[in-house]
Amino acid sequence: MELVNQADLDALFEFLPCRTPEAWIQEALKQEEILLQNHCYLEQCAARNALQLMFRCPDKADVLSKMSKLAREELRHFEKVHELLTKRGYTYKILKPSRYAGLLNAEIRKKEPGQLVDSLIVGAYIEARSCERFASLAPHMDEEISAFFRSLLKSEARHFKDYLALAQRYSEEPIEERVAFFGAIERDAIETPDELFRFHSGVPA
């Protein structure tokens, strides 16, 4: 199994505004079923988002190519999480979503090219946070889930960079300011109390 290298992981931790709070990790260890159900759903959502970007950008060959491959990988992950979930006797269901993606998506500009650039930056945060959560959880989970999460790190770390590179490519100005803007929202979503436990939720209330 090809694993992520530490430098890639360090770049990702540097991009994110904060690490996952310890309290979330402790809660996740008690909520394996919800964690896997929601992870499974988020892989579907990641594929759908990539596909939606493809429909919005028929003229952008690099968006089409990167997003098509990304969607295929997310679907492959979906199949694997679903298999693991079923093997453990859990039933897949779509749960009420956490506030996380909604808080980020709400701030996406409504006009192009800002809309595309922001969508790509939000995509980068979602992928990076997922990757950071896999890395944070892996040492604490049983061998099977731990190995699975580690196997996901490599592609998820690539996805975040792909999103960010496309955001810069299609922005008329440097993206640092927008990245910092969404970073502040992301940090807030991760570090403040959250009623609902989910894969991307904040500190358990």
Place this chain on the structure above:
Amino acid sequence: MELVNQADLDALFEFLPCRTPEAWIQEALKQEEILLQNHCYLEQCAARNALQLMFRCPDKADVLSKMSKLAREELRHFEKVHELLTKRGYTYKILKPSRYAGLLNAEIRKKEPGQLVDSLIVGAYIEARSCERFASLAPHMDEEISAFFRSLLKSEARHFKDYLALAQRYSEEPIEERVAFFGAIERDAIETPDELFRFHSGVPA
């Protein structure tokens, strides 16, 4: 390259209410750019439809598994058509859609389980017709496109059977009547004059 076997293809021709009219094939040979642009788009649509069915059926493991694999294959096809199209100097764009899918989708029942069953039957027709068009075109196209279309036949022939098997599985009654109902619409869409030339269009008007 693993090719479709004749028995699979015969089953598909038997399922479809008619073969592609010769006039459509002759038009397609003159409209290579539109054919490839539209083919490229339809692969994206096929992936989206499969993903939408996944979101509608979190409780149906076989729908999830079949549709996830199907979506991955369609995206792989999308990438290949896009590559071929670009190599030939064409520009990918999303064209005004043909009437074909709209005519079929309009007749999908609005309540479950009929809605799911009908959606799956329509999926079967779209996949089967695509496959039949690849088979009809392949002998007439240049070597590169011909080889590509032949390579698509095998998976498209499987997709149509997957859709049909799922439709029967989730129907409370035999599906023959609904299959015949949609078959009549499909035949009409293929055999009557059509203003717009597209991958699934009728007889060129």
